[in-house]
Amino acid sequence: MEPKFSKIVSTQMESAAKKAYPCECCGILVGKKSEKGEIEVTEIREASNQIQGGQEATHFRIDPLNLYYIERELESSNLEIVGFYHSHPDCKAILSDEDRKYMVPGLVYTIMSVTAHGVVDVKSYTRDRV
Numbered sequence: 001m002e003p004k005f006s007k008i009v010s011t012q013m014e015s016a017a018k019k020a021y022p023c024e025c026c027g028i029l030v031g032k033k034s035e036k037g038e039i040e041v042t043e044i045r046e047a048s049n050q051i052q053g054g055q056e057a058t059h060f061r062i063d064p065l066n067l068y069y070i071e072r073e074l075e076s077s078n079l080e081i082v083g084f085y086h087s088h089p090d091c092k093a094i095l096s097d098e099d100r101k102y103m104v105p106g107l108v109y110t111i112m113s114v115t116a117h118g119v120v121d122v123k124s125y126t127r128d129r130v
């Protein structure tokens with residue numbers, strides 16, 4: 001099932017990808033999951049990529065402490081972490097082997113293909129669809 005992104009969230013994600021280019025950006029998708037499994041992304045949190053692999057890097061890792069603080073902050077709201085986004089500079093918006101390896105079932109992984117001209121493609125994946 002395709003997650004829903006609000007216009008503001010899409011714009012924020014794309015500007016993060018453009019700002020980081022030619023490096024990767026990554027961050028956390030915050031939102032709601034319905035009982036039917038529909039995911040709605042209402043906010044994003046930018047994070048720093050712990051892997052500094054240069055331009056060819058197509059995977060990412062977010063500091064667990066960063067995640068912990070966001071989870072704690074969301075405890076008192078009706079929102080939760082629903083997935084992650086990252087960019088593939090000058091690469092297609094498809095999962096790399098590393099991306100696949102670290103996917104957690106039930107979470108959304110959004111990849112943006114970004115070039116010098118901006119974001120050219122955005123795709124979302126979940127583990128059960130791989």
Ligand SMILES: [Zn+2]
Nearest residue numbers: 058059096099
């Ligand atoms: Zn990747």
